Amino acid sequence: MGHLVTTGRTRAAVARSLIMDTAERLYATRGLAAVSIRQIGEAAGQRNKSAVQYHFSGRDALIKAILAEHAAAIERHRAAMACPEPALMTLTERVRHVVLPRIEHHIELGAPSWYGRFLAQVTVEPALREYAVQAHLNTPSLRRLYDALAAQDDEQGPAATRREDMARQLIVHMPAELEAELAREQPAAEVAAAAWRRLGADLVTAVTGLIDALRASSA
Structure with missing residues (x-):
């Protein structure tokens, strides 16, 4: 039995x-x-x-289950990173903490993969967008990071929310673009991994620069 x-x-x-x-x-x-x-x-x-x-139970529950599975996998990569205490991180370290585990997850998925384009679709769906955001923000490592930032006056308010929203557009949609490109071209695994890591480095630079520029303009 x-x-x-x-x-x-x-x-x-x-x-x-x-x-x-x-x-x-x-x-x-x-x-x-x-x-x-x-x-x-x-x-x-x-x-x-x-x-x-x-x-x-339906479409939304199915989508939430997919999001939760990927969030857990990304959290495992983030937990393996050697990082200082969140309150002591530089801006670049914070951005790396957000971006690079996602990049490693994409590499781990192999090719073809669908998660990048799936996430891009979900984040423009009004009924699911907030859940998609929270599925990642509520993982233990990011929760610690954002709790530390919330204690700092310069990281609060509408200006900080706008910065996060603009950064999120880059972090979500650029991987979706690369994923589609790799699916079309089907390069060797090591070539694909190198492309993902280049994107990760570029995203860290772009998001850090974006946040710095927006902070300066709102000062």
């Missing part, structure tokens, strides 16, 4: 993972509005037309 229960759970886990992977790919390449729950189930090879609803 125990073996049968374990087998059933394993099959359910496999089906759930397959549905998530399929949904991520379809949403990334077609957009959220163009993909139905039924299409996801069919593309995932699920004979039961209600398979997606069985494993997830």
Whole structure:
């Protein structure tokens, strides 16, 4: 009996993972509005037309599960970084802390991958945008960083919110662009990894410069 229960759970886990992977790919390449729950189930090879609803209560729950899985993977990369206490970080160190674990996650995903384009789609969906943001901000390492920043007067208020929003556009949409390019060109793994790390370095420079410039203009 125990073996049968374990087998059933394993099959359910496999089906759930397959549905998530399929949904991520379809949403990334077609957009959220163009993909139905039924299409996801069919593309995932699920004979039961209600398979997606069985494993997830609906579209939003499915998308949130995908976001949570990636956020956890990125958090593992961030936890492995050697960083000073958040309150002691320079601006560049803070930006690196946000950006580089995401870059390492993209490299780990291999090619083709869909997460960058999936996230870009989700962040322009009004009903899901805030959840997508919070899925990452509420991870332990970023929570510590933002709590430390919140204690500093110059990091609070509408100006700080605008800076974060503008930086987020770069951090979300530039990886989506590179991911699409790599999917088209299909370079060797080491070439793709180098491209991701170049983007990571460029993002750190660009976001740091953006924040510095906006701080100066609002001073």
